[in-house]
Amino acid sequence: MSGDDTVLVWGGGAVGGTVAAYLARAGHPVTLVDRDAAHVAAINEAGLSVRGPEGDFTVRVDAVRPQQLAGRFATVLLAVKAHHTEPAATAIGPHLAAGGAVVSLQNGLCELTLSRVLGREAVVGAFINFGADVTAPGALLYGNRGAVVVGELDGAARPRTGRLAALMRHFEPEARVTDNIWxxxxxxxxxxxxxxxxxxxxxxxxxxxxxxxxxxxxxxxxxxxxxxxxxxxxxxxxxxxxxxxxxxxxxxxxxxxxxxxxxxxxxxxxxxxxxxxxxxxxxxxxxxxxxxxxxxxxxxxxxxxxxxxxxxxxxxxxxxxxxxxxxxxxxxxxxxxxxxx
Structure with a gap:
């Protein structure tokens, strides 16, 4: 379930599920974590389906509930609601590889909480503005494309930021790096x-x-x-x-x-x-x-x-x-x- 090239997406709802589906379709190994047992079961049984103006497709993704997760991951995309950030970060900690990064695909200033729980050096900021909804277990509506930007919290240019932007381009072709993520x-x-x-x-x-x-x-x-x-x-x-x-x-x-x-x-x-x-x-x-x-x-x-x-x-x-x-x-x-x- 884990490995240097496996992307862990924590939160398989509208945002995390959509990104995970596009990454998996592009050939990246993805493990998806979600608390919703019905959602996880539907994904494992029939795949993760995305529909909308950007095209309809279904892709196979490994999905687990948090208590089922094993292994450590170098890249974690966090996509839970803002008020679930702290418990999610606490649960992610044991599964974060040494030198790994947690990228906040969230709304708000969740990077502050992540930095407090996981350490600032483990956190990369991200900004997203695409529209998506969960329509049924295992099914998502991708409503529209929107800006996707990643950046280090201190504004520095690091190799990992470029790699993360390249990863996100499998979802949003115009994803880029900024020195002003805040x-x-x-x-x-x-x-x-x-x-x-x-x-x-x-x-x-x-x-x-x-x-x-x-x-x-x-x-x-x-x-x-x-x-x-x-x-x-x-x-x-x-x-x-x-x-x-x-x-x-x-x-x-x-x-x-x-x-x-x-x-x-x-x-x-x-x-x-x-x-x-x-x-x-x-x-x-x-x-x-x-x-x-x-x-x-x-x-x-x-x-x-x-x-x-x-x-x-x-x-x-x-x-x-x-x-x-x-x-x-x-x-x-x-x-x-x-x-x-």
Missing amino acids: GYLWGKLAYSALLKASALCDTPLAAFIADAELRALHVALIGEILAVAAADGVRPVGFNGFDPAPFAAGDREGIDRSIAAMAAFNGASAKQHSSTWQDLAVFRRRSDAAAQLAPVFATADRHGVAVPCNRKLIELIGQVEAGRAARGADLVAVLCRAGAA
């Missing part, structure tokens, strides 16, 4: 605040982003996170239509152009709702929205930056998760009032 991660946090907010109702993501009546909300959510990043000395990077510069500068025309490009990017995807929406509306489970923004709030507190709109967003998502609030236009209106305050 800029990408903070940029994604700002952009994804809109994705999280869209989960408060059933409006498709592209329409939610394009809604002119929600423009003040969009600006507030994105602007707050960019302000925290600036206070922490981070230079956020744009991608797939999102340009942080006009939001940071209050450039209304630039904001409108970026919003239009973001809506177009998401409108072209077969995935019409955010992962947070999937958690709340489909699976009826706790999302990782709070875990993604927890380090943002901690950084905001450290620098004295106010983020009331994003705090209200997490409060409202928490109310939905606890069954104390119902998703819908009224809940979006509550968040809009927080953005206008």
Whole structure:
């Protein structure tokens, strides 16, 4: 199950499963770890199936549950929800080969937790922006391509980073290396605040982003996170239509152009709702929205930056998760009032 060239993908859901399927189709030996017994059983019985605009295929992948895993691996791609990062990192530790690397294919600033548990030298940062969903055990929807970037946490250029980017090109041909991975991660946090907010109702993501009546909300959510990043000395990077510069500068025309490009990017995807929406509306489970923004709030507190709109967003998502609030236009209106305050 292990070896120098075997890639361990920890988390076989939308992100990890899709990447694992493409790597396996390209001929890389892959071991997939997932907690869902039905998902693991379906993969081992009939293969891992991916469908979507990028093509349909089924590929054989070795899949196990965490307690079944044996061996050590030099390359680990971590693709669990942000609030599952610490237990996953603890479980990965005994299976990480000496000098091996764990690459975070996650949303948020999970690299901070991974560094604390596994040591900073074992962690490589990554930024992803493709859309995917689990549609059934062993079955995935790959909604659209998106940027894939890897980078060392200290910005240094190392041979392993180039090797990891080359590996990821079997999934995304334009995957590349950056010396500013934190800029990408903070940029994604700002952009994804809109994705999280869209989960408060059933409006498709592209329409939610394009809604002119929600423009003040969009600006507030994105602007707050960019302000925290600036206070922490981070230079956020744009991608797939999102340009942080006009939001940071209050450039209304630039904001409108970026919003239009973001809506177009998401409108072209077969995935019409955010992962947070999937958690709340489909699976009826706790999302990782709070875990993604927890380090943002901690950084905001450290620098004295106010983020009331994003705090209200997490409060409202928490109310939905606890069954104390119902998703819908009224809940979006509550968040809009927080953005206008």
